Amino acid sequence: MTTVSPYSFAPDGHGTKELHLVAVETLDSWLETQSRRVRNWLSSTGFAAKSGEIALIPDPDGALVSAVIGHGTARDRARARFHLGGSRRALPPARYKLHHALDPDALAEEALGWLLAGYSYRAGPPSPPADMAKLVAPEGVDAAQLQIIAAAEVFTRDLINTPAASLGPEELESAAMGLATRFGADMSVTYGDDLLYQNLPLIHAVGRASDRAPRLLDMRWGQTGPKLTLVGKGVCFDTGGLNLKPGASMGLMKKDMGGAATVLGLAQMIMASGWPVQLRVLIPAVENAVSGSAMRPGDVLTSRRGLTIEVNNTDAEGRLVLADALALACEDAPDTLICIATLTGAARAALGPDVPPFYTHDSALAQTLMSASARVRDPLWQMPLHPAYQAMIEPGIADLDNAPAGGMAGSITAALFLDRFVEGKTRFAHFDIYGYQPKPAPARPKGGVGQGARALFAALPDVLDL
Numbered sequence: 001m002t003t004v005s006p007y008s009f010a011p012d013g014h015g016t017k018e019l020h021l022v023a024v025e026t027l028d029s030w031l032e033t034q035s036r037r038v039r040n041w042l043s044s045t046g047f048a049a050k051s052g053e054i055a056l057i058p059d060p061d062g063a064l065v066s067a068v069i070g071h072g073t074a075r076d077r078a079r080a081r082f083h084l085g086g087s088r089r090a091l092p093p094a095r096y097k098l099h100h101a102l103d104p105d106a107l108a109e110e111a112l113g114w115l116l117a118g119y120s121y122r123a124g125p126p127s128p129p130a131d132m133a134k135l136v137a138p139e140g141v142d143a144a145q146l147q148i149i150a151a152a153e154v155f156t157r158d159l160i161n162t163p164a165a166s167l168g169p170e171e172l173e174s175a176a177m178g179l180a181t182r183f184g185a186d187m188s189v190t191y192g193d194d195l196l197y198q199n200l201p202l203i204h205a206v207g208r209a210s211d212r213a214p215r216l217l218d219m220r221w222g223q224t225g226p227k228l229t230l231v232g233k234g235v236c237f238d239t240g241g242l243n244l245k246p247g248a249s250m251g252l253m254k255k256d257m258g259g260a261a262t263v264l265g266l267a268q269m270i271m272a273s274g275w276p277v278q279l280r281v282l283i284p285a286v287e288n289a290v291s292g293s294a295m296r297p298g299d300v301l302t303s304r305r306g307l308t309i310e311v312n313n314t315d316a317e318g319r320l321v322l323a324d325a326l327a328l329a330c331e332d333a334p335d336t337l338i339c340i341a342t343l344t345g346a347a348r349a350a351l352g353p354d355v356p357p358f359y360t361h362d363s364a365l366a367q368t369l370m371s372a373s374a375r376v377r378d379p380l381w382q383m384p385l386h387p388a389y390q391a392m393i394e395p396g397i398a399d400l401d402n403a404p405a406g407g408m409a410g411s412i413t414a415a416l417f418l419d420r421f422v423e424g425k426t427r428f429a430h431f432d433i434y435g436y437q438p439k440p441a442p443a444r445p446k447g448g449v450g451q452g453a454r455a456l457f458a459a460l461p462d463v464l465d466l
Contacts, residue, residue: 005118006115006118006119006132007115007116007118007119007147007150007151007154008115008147008150009111009115009134009135009136009137009143009146009147010095010134010135010136011136012097012136013095015094015095016095016096016097016136017064017065017066017067017094017095017096017097018065018066018067018096018097018099019066019067019068019069019091019096019097019098019099019135020066020067020068020069020098020099020100021069021071021083021084021098021099021100021101021102021110022049022068022069022070022071023049023070023071023072023073023074023077023101024048024049024050024070024071024072024073024076025073025074026049026101027048027049038057041055041057041058042055042057042068047068047070048070049068049070049071049072050070050072050076051070051071051072051073051076051077051080051083052069052070052072052083052086052087052442053069053070054067054068054069054070054087054090054091055067055068056092064092064094067091067092067096069083069084069087071083077106080441080442081109081113081377081441081442081443082109082110082112082113082114082116082117082441082442082443082444083110083113083442084098084110084111084113084114085110085112085113085114085115085116085117085442085443086113086117086441086442086443087442088114088117088118088132088133088135089117089132089133091132091133092133093131093132093133093134094133094134095133095134095135095136096133096134096135096136097135097136097138098110098111098135098136098138100138104140104141105375105376107138107140107141108141108142108146108376109376109377111135111137111138111141111143111146112146112149112150112443113442113443114135114443115146115147115150116150116153116154116443116444117442117443118132119153119154119157119443119445120445121157121158121161121445121447121448123162123163123166145273148268148269148272148273149269149454149457151268151272152265152266152268152269152272152450152453153265153449153450153453153454155179155261155264155265155268156261156262156264156265156448156449156450156453157261157447157448157449157450158448159172159175159257159260159261159264159448160254160255160257160258160261160435160436160447160448160449161254161447161448162254163254164236164237164253164254164287167236167254167257168210168212168236168237168287169207169212169213169214169215169234169236169285169286169287170212170213171236172217172234172236172257172260172283172285173189173215173217173285175264176217176219176264176281176283179219179264179267179268179271180219180221183221183268183271183272184221185219185220185221185271185279186219186220186221187217187218187219187220188218189215189216189217189218190215190216190218191213191214191215192204192213192214192215195214195215195216198216199304200216200284200304200324200325200328201301201302201303201304201324202301202303202304202309202320202321202323202324203215203216203284203286203320203321203324203325205295205299205301205320206235206241206284206286206288206295206317206320206321207285207286207287207288207321208293208294208295209241209288209289209290209291209292209293209294209295210286210287210288210289210291211289211291212236212287212289214284214285214286214287215284215285215286216282216283216284216285216324216325216328217234217281217282217283217284217285218280218281218282219267219279219280219281219282220278220279220280220281221267221271221278221279221280222275222276222277222278222279223278224276224278225275225276225277225278225464225466226277226278226335226336226464226465226466227277227278227280227332227333227334227335227336228270228277228278228279228280228334228335228336228338228460228464229279229280229281229282229329229332229334229336229337229338230263230266230267230279230280230281230282230338230340231263231281231282231283231322231325231326231329231337231338231339231340232257232259232260232261232262232263232264232281232282232283232339232340232341233256233257233258233259233260233283233284233318233321233322233340233341233342233343234257234259234260234283234284234285234286234321235253235256235257235286235287235288235317235318235321235342236254236256236257236285236286236287237253237254237256237287237288237289238250238253238256238287238288238315238317238318239253239288239289239290240288240314240315241288241289241290241294241295241314241315241317242290242294242295242296242297242314243297243313243314243315244290245315252436255342255435255436255448256288256318256342257285257342258341258342258433258434258435258436258448258451259318259339259340259341259342259343259431259433259435260283260285261435261448261450262340262433262435262450262451262452262453263281263283263338263340263453264281264283265450265453266340266453266456266457267279267281269453269457270457270460275461275466276466277464277466280329280332280334282325282328282329283325284321284322284324284325286317286321288314288315288317294314295311295314296311296314297311297312297313297314298310298311298312299311300397300398301320303320303323303324303327303421304323304324304327304328305323305327305420305421305423307323307399307400307420307421308398308399308400309323309398309399309400309401309402310395310397310398310400310401310402311402311403312395312401312402312403312404312405313402313403315403316402316403316414317402318341318342318343319341319343319402319414319417319418320402322339322341322343322418322421323417323418323420323421324421326339326418326421326422327421327423330421330422330423330424330426333424333426334426335426335427335464336365336426336427336428336460336463336464337422337426337427337428337429338428338429338430338431338456339418339428339429339430339431340430340431340433340452340453341430341431341432341433342432342433342434342435343411343414343432344410344411344414344432345410346409346410346411346412346414347410347411347432347433347434348434350383350411351381353434353436353437353438354379354434355379355380355381356379356380356381356431356432356433356434356451356452357380357381357382357383357411357431357432358380358381358382358383358429358430358431358432358452359382359383359384359385359412359415359419359429359430359432360382360385360427360428360429360430361385361419361428362427362428362429365427365429365463366382366429368459368462368463369382369429369455369456369459370382371459372455372456372458372459372462373455373459375458376454376455376458378451378452378453378454378455378458379451380431380452380455383411383412383415384412385412385415385416385419386409386412386416389409389412389413389416390416392404392406392408392409392413392416393413393416393417393420400417400420402417411432414432415430415432418430427463431451431452433451433452434451435448435449435450435451436448436449437449
């Protein structure tokens, strides 16, 4: 079989096997179109088209001719994504051509799920990909675009999954620099104490306790078209600072740069697709560590924008580094500004690990995002920038409080905090993602995962009027 990347479609050719995707409600009518031998075989094996069920159909000599995958009921399909991808690793390694009765959006989802099901992460030196089932690009999908999306998602997942010992601010910079080099983007980096000289004091304050120097990554690509700026939280490991996290909460903190990983993946999709935009990516890359130089609870910091901030919890550091990055972004007057961050546990308490909330004042942007989210099955949900909660982020001795007391509306107050650093008429949306798959699911093994990027990739052409 031709060697093909697990994240690419295979060419058609001799030896391709038929792969049928059959729903419970259409099983009887589909069986009527099949030969008696196939009907008898499926009857004898008890195939009922349950979600993920697989039947392998041999020829009279016992060689594989085709395979049938159950697509479940309408309820099954509403409750879960990527049914086809969930079956990929259970199929014999061969090249398959899909036969189906799917609408274009559902077909694109299933084909993408197949590509993403090729993903696995293992620490250490890379090893050759395992031989697995391959799929010929189904007719009716944009195969090139699906492969672009899959490759970007793999990039995002790899960054999130890499242990913090192997991916600190310097290594995140290297990953971003590699992406910039691939696509001919320009990139500048501001390091360590130079952050103070360049008026990025909050990024410096959060990262100064680590022996891995904090930095701001600034990548630019494209010379014409609307200005699109992506800001991603790049906290490569979060101990909580002097407000030290308990061990159970610290265990997943290698993923606290999931916002940076996601915006880099989205940037890769955009550049690989050749969008006519002026793209900028800003990533404050830091490690929130503990040492004698760590910021303290009760400290008052002055931001790039001039707003003062009382640090009431050093574990609410993400909004601090993002505040300086957002203020810098607005000085360039982007047409659209997107912020993505693994920011609050409150978002998970409200919506769980699968559905990131997003915040925006722009109702048209919100509607476009929600429509795109439903179309590509990349879940999102709009939450309110509730103005009455502004008082919760306004302490007595500074302009803003980074960690309001009371424990209520934590995702909303974090979004309101960030909103204070967005100036002018910039169209702005903030995404509070989890960036992690807590249990294995079809095409999504346990571990790092991109959230919101596919919905944004689908929505932004309409938002930017491309």
